């Protein structure tokens with residue numbers, strides 16, 4: 001008889017775990033508390049507008065280990081169309097000065113040098129770091145399935161990447177930009193306001209632009225909802241089952257081995273294995289009652305800085321708006337929206353050719369991203385129709 005695996009949560013992690021479990025011959029059931037799968041990778045419709053909450057770019061759209069995983073899990077198949085933008089973002093400061101981040105590094109380098117010849121050297125150094133990051137080849141296998149030879153084999157090819165990690169692995173963008181020592185005020189202030197002020201990791205910045213340059217972090221046409229549904233389809237074809245509108249409260253443990261789950265309605269479901277692909281804190285401290293926790297994990301949950309919550313406000317506009325960039329960032333700090341004073345400005349997403357794809361036909365959806373405070377001010381107004 002097949003061994004049974006229960007997976008808690010039908011987001012991208014749960015669906016991936018489900019697909020690989022079913023592919024490997026397990027009797028697999030996903031327990032999902034929502035009425036659709038996909039988790040954060042979702043979109044919803046209101047009056048023929050589609051509001052896509054999640055997907056803007058996906059690492060691994062053209063090659064590498066992630067790409068193989070996306071193909072195996074049906075995120076990408078022969079019919080999937082990938083869009084690689086020429087512009088990553090278009091940014092304006094409070095005086096409407098413009099700054100552009102191109103996805104092609106040569107083009108961005110030329111643009112930056114044209115703006116600041118005095119910074120030719122640091123611009124060149126930064127762009128070279130991004131070019132080197134292209135050599136990163138993530139392991140196709142998880143750590144427990146790798147052998148020492150797998151590590152030895154990648155060393156020569158990855159040496160420049162190891163150097164990047166060694167030099168910048170612990171730096172924030174602010175520290176990285178300070179090290180580069182830009183002189184031009186415009187470059188300094190835009191880069192600083194975009195990434196420097198927010199504790200953003202220097203490596204993430206370098207790799208992100210490296211992936212765009214390789215055309216390996218494209219937008220998947222159709223967006224988040226169809227992507228998750230393709231995974232559901234693959235999972236079900238492999239014989240997996242998803243139980244919707246069921247919430248797991250506890251993981252049953254016998255002799256220190258997970259033996260199934262107990263739902264909030266009291267139902268007990270037995271299994272040979274349990275994989276939690278739901279929130280880590282809830283799994284460790286509530287479903288397992290904090291009984292199986294290392295000092296390291298406990299320390300992380302109690303001390304690490306939390307990611308500031310982001311609120312997305314979506315508007316449906318009955319017009320096609322043509323912009324060159326998929327993300328427009330307004331860095332005005334002295335603006336107020338409702339009663340909320342903006343701390344870093346705001347960004348608008350989905351106003352480019354891809355949002356015509358996201359939205360249905362001529363209807364355009366527009367997303368405004370800002371920190372939590374904005375939601376409160378919107379909720380006190382009744383002249384704006386919002387979609388959450």
Ligand SMILES: Cc1cc2nc3c(=O)[nH]c(=O)nc-3n(C[C@H](O)[C@H](O)[C@H](O)COP(=O)(O)OP(=O)(O)OC[C@H]3O[C@@H](n4cnc5c(N)ncnc54)[C@H](O)[C@@H]3O)c2cc1C
Nearest residue numbers: 009011012013032033039040041054055056057247248278
């Ligand atoms: C605004 C936004 C934009 C993003 N943009 C991108 C992007 O452009 N590119 C990119 O690659 N990533 C992006 N991400 C990140 C990406 O969406 C997430 O990393 C990914 O979806 C997380 O998947 P997950 O399965 O780990 O978690 P989740 O999506 O959170 O899934 C967890 C699932 O578990 C279910 N669940 C929770 N508790 C229980 C319970 N007790 N019982 C049963 N079910 C339960 C939930 O309902 C949910 O379906 C974005 C995220 C956000 C929020």
